[in-house]
Amino acid sequence: MPNPSEKTKNGDKDTELVRAINSGRQDLFYELVHRYEKSLYNFGLRMCDTPSDAEDMVQDTFLNVFKYLEGFRYETKFRNWLYRVATSACLKKKRRSKYAPDRELSLEEFLPADESAVSADLPRWASQPLDQVLDGELAGVIRQALLDLPEKYRLVVVLRDVEGFTTQETAEILDLTPTNIKVRLHRARLFLRKALKSYHETD
Amino acid sequence: MKQTDPHHPHENCLALFERLSEYIDRELDAPTCKEIETHIEACKPCQVCLKTLKQTVALCKHLERRQVPEAFSLKLKGAIFDLVNEKTD
Numbered sequence: 001m002p003n004p005s006e007k008t009k010n011g012d013k014d015t016e017l018v019r020a021i022n023s024g025r026q027d028l029f030y031e032l033v034h035r036y037e038k039s040l041y042n043f044g045l046r047m048c049d050t051p052s053d054a055e056d057m058v059q060d061t062f063l064n065v066f067k068y069l070e071g072f073r074y075e076t077k078f079r080n081w082l083y084r085v086a087t088s089a090c091l092k093k094k095r096r097s098k099y100a101p102d103r104e105l106s107l108e109e110f111l112p113a114d115e116s117a118v119s120a121d122l123p124r125w126a127s128q129p130l131d132q133v134l135d136g137e138l139a140g141v142i143r144q145a146l147l148d149l150p151e152k153y154r155l156v157v158v159l160r161d162v163e164g165f166t167t168q169e170t171a172e173i174l175d176l177t178p179t180n181i182k183v184r185l186h187r188a189r190l191f192l193r194k195a196l197k198s199y200h201e202t203d
Numbered sequence: 204m205k206q207t208d209p210h211h212p213h214e215n216c217l218a219l220f221e222r223l224s225e226y227i228d229r230e231l232d233a234p235t236c237k238e239i240e241t242h243i244e245a246c247k248p249c250q251v252c253l254k255t256l257k258q259t260v261a262l263c264k265h266l267e268r269r270q271v272p273e274a275f276s277l278k279l280k281g282a283i284f285d286l287v288n289e290k291t292d
Contacts, residue, residue: 041269126257134267185224
């Protein structure tokens with residue numbers, strides 16, 4: 001039997017493991033869980049209102065993956081398919097976030113109101129090394145700002161910047177065009193930056 | 204972001220503002236990147252804009268990941284155990 005952790009030609013380290021499970025080694029499903037439960041749980045914490053909802057989402061995702069794994073076509077990376085299932089579980093779990101009502105973000109709302117709002121000085125939070133900034137309260141500010149983002153923008157920025165999917169992969173996971181992903185990502189980032197700036201200004 | 208002098212009109216700042224994420228993600232072609240870099244070099248507010256956005260992205264990329272609660276992990280494996288047994292019975 002091939003080594004389940006070996007990468008295949010398309011760079012998917014999970015293909016062999018999935019093939020082994022689908023050929024009858026269902027006991028290896030635990031290895032898939034082991035590989036992804038932490039990632040999915042953290043994805044759930046960013047996307048759901050409560051840790052309990054995140055746990056439900058992770059469980060629903062793995063149960064659905066178990067149920068539908070035989071239909072996996074190997075044309076895409078397993079991880080992309082997994083997050084597609086997880087995203088669907090998130091959306092079913094909570095159609096509406098209590099934190100972030102659905103609304104459109106426009107580019108204009110992130111432009112400085114006038115020249116007096118324009119800064120030529122780099123704020124301290126943007127000039128400090130990452131480890132110093134992340135040790136402080138800013139990590140909490142950005143976590144809350146992510147939860148405050150309307151869901152359609154939050155999904156994109158979490159998949160792109162937190163989970164590290166490419167624009168193309170995110171487009172496939174969410175069934176959107178790459179252009180749409182880029183537009184949503186930019187607005188989501190500007191929303192987060194505004195939250196960080198506001199925190200700094202009121203500090 | 205503001206009209207600092209005639210060589211850096213506000214429109215250039217706005218055009219750059221719209222494309223900053225694509226620039227950070229290296230999704231623009233070489234001439235567009237060059238254009239942006241030339242502008243940024245001479246426009247202090249746009250330098251600040253770029254650096255603050257870059258830091259925002261970096262913060263997202265390095266957010267701490269929590270451990271899965273042990274009780275939940277056991278519950279999840281129990282649910283899968285039931286499914287595996289159901290299928291092999």
